[in-house]
Amino acid sequence: MSEMDKKGRPVTxxxxxxxxxxxxxxxxVLKGLSFEVNSGETFVVIGGSGQGKSVLLKNIMRLMKADRGEVYIQGTPIMDLAQNELYSLRRKMGMVFQEAALFDSMSILDNVAFALRMHTKLSEKELLLHAREKLEMVGLRGVDQKFPSEISGGMKKRVGIARAIALAPEILLYDEPTTGLDPVLSSAIDELILKMQTDLSVTSIVITHDMKSALKIADRVLFLFQGGIRFLGTPQDLLQSDDPVVSQFVKGETQGPIGTL
Ligand SMILES: Nc1ncnc2c1ncn2[C@@H]1O[C@H](COP(=O)(O)OP(=O)(O)OP(=O)(O)O)[C@@H](O)[C@H]1O
Ligand SMILES: [Mg+2]
Known part of the structure; x- marks a missing residue:
C-alpha cells in the first residue's frame, strides 16, 4: 500500500x-530506466552526446512515446493519455528548450504573453502585466518591445525561462540551458534555476553538459550512460565516485574507459 499524507491521500x-x-x-537508446524525482528537487541529468538525455526529457513531456515502461506525473500514468488529457498535463509543465525556440515575428513581451493568451481567460491588460512580471523575474527590463533577433543568446535563454514559467508550472524541464553561453551568463542562468526552485517551489529536471553548473544547482545528479543509470546521487558523491567511467566524465578527461567500452 502506498504511503498516505495527513489527509489520507497517497503521497506521490x-x-x-x-x-x-x-x-x-x-x-x-533507453534500456529500462527507472528513477523518481522528489518534490521541490532540482534533478540534474548528465551524460555524453547521444546518450538519450533529450529523448528522456521528451518522454517525460510525452512529446515522444516510449516502447515500454511508464512515466507518472504527480501519480498519473501518461503514456496512454488522450490528446485532451495531454493538453492539461502539459499546462502543469514548463519546458525550456535548448534553442530558446522563440517566435521571431513576435515581440519579447508577446512571446511570453503567448501561452497566457492561449490558455487563460485573462484580459489583455492583465496578461501583459503578468508577462512583464515574468520578464522582471528573470531580470529582463526594457526589452519588452524588442524582437528575438535584437537580443543576445543569453537574453533569449532568459525569455525562454520567462515563457516557461508564465503559466506557473509545478514542474520545469530544461534542456541544456547554459550550452553556448559564456561563464558569467551560465552562472546567471544557474542562479535563475535556483531562484525558480526557491521562489516558485517547482520541481525541476535540468539536462546539462556543464559539470560546474550541475554541481552548483543539483540536489541529485543522474549520469546516463549506454541506456542506463551509471550513477545516481548527490553532487558530493558524484565527485567522490571511484567508477572510472563516472570519474572520466566528471573530470572531462580524454583518456579512460569512455569511448573504448
Ligand atoms: N526522432 C528520432 N529518430 C531517430 N533517432 C533519434 C531520434 N531522436 C533521437 N534519436 C537518436 O537517439 C540517440 C539519443 O539522442 P538524444 O537527442 O537523446 O541525445 P542527447 O543525450 O540529448 O545528446 P546531446 O547531448 O548531443 O543533446 C541519438 O543517437 C539520436 O540520434
Ligand atoms: Mg540533447
Whole structure:
C-alpha cells in the first residue's frame, strides 16, 4: 500500500520514470530506466552526446512515446493519455528548450504573453502585466518591445525561462540551458534555476553538459550512460565516485574507459 499524507491521500512524487525503454530501429537508446524525482528537487541529468538525455526529457513531456515502461506525473500514468488529457498535463509543465525556440515575428513581451493568451481567460491588460512580471523575474527590463533577433543568446535563454514559467508550472524541464553561453551568463542562468526552485517551489529536471553548473544547482545528479543509470546521487558523491567511467566524465578527461567500452 502506498504511503498516505495527513489527509489520507497517497503521497506521490511529481515525476516517476518506471522501466522506460526506447529504440530507434536497431539502436537501443533507453534500456529500462527507472528513477523518481522528489518534490521541490532540482534533478540534474548528465551524460555524453547521444546518450538519450533529450529523448528522456521528451518522454517525460510525452512529446515522444516510449516502447515500454511508464512515466507518472504527480501519480498519473501518461503514456496512454488522450490528446485532451495531454493538453492539461502539459499546462502543469514548463519546458525550456535548448534553442530558446522563440517566435521571431513576435515581440519579447508577446512571446511570453503567448501561452497566457492561449490558455487563460485573462484580459489583455492583465496578461501583459503578468508577462512583464515574468520578464522582471528573470531580470529582463526594457526589452519588452524588442524582437528575438535584437537580443543576445543569453537574453533569449532568459525569455525562454520567462515563457516557461508564465503559466506557473509545478514542474520545469530544461534542456541544456547554459550550452553556448559564456561563464558569467551560465552562472546567471544557474542562479535563475535556483531562484525558480526557491521562489516558485517547482520541481525541476535540468539536462546539462556543464559539470560546474550541475554541481552548483543539483540536489541529485543522474549520469546516463549506454541506456542506463551509471550513477545516481548527490553532487558530493558524484565527485567522490571511484567508477572510472563516472570519474572520466566528471573530470572531462580524454583518456579512460569512455569511448573504448
Ligand atoms: N526522432 C528520432 N529518430 C531517430 N533517432 C533519434 C531520434 N531522436 C533521437 N534519436 C537518436 O537517439 C540517440 C539519443 O539522442 P538524444 O537527442 O537523446 O541525445 P542527447 O543525450 O540529448 O545528446 P546531446 O547531448 O548531443 O543533446 C541519438 O543517437 C539520436 O540520434
Ligand atoms: Mg540533447
Amino acid at each position: 512524487s511529481p515525476i516517476k520514470v518506471d522501466d522506460l525503454w526506447k529504440s530507434f530501429g536497431s539502436q537501443s
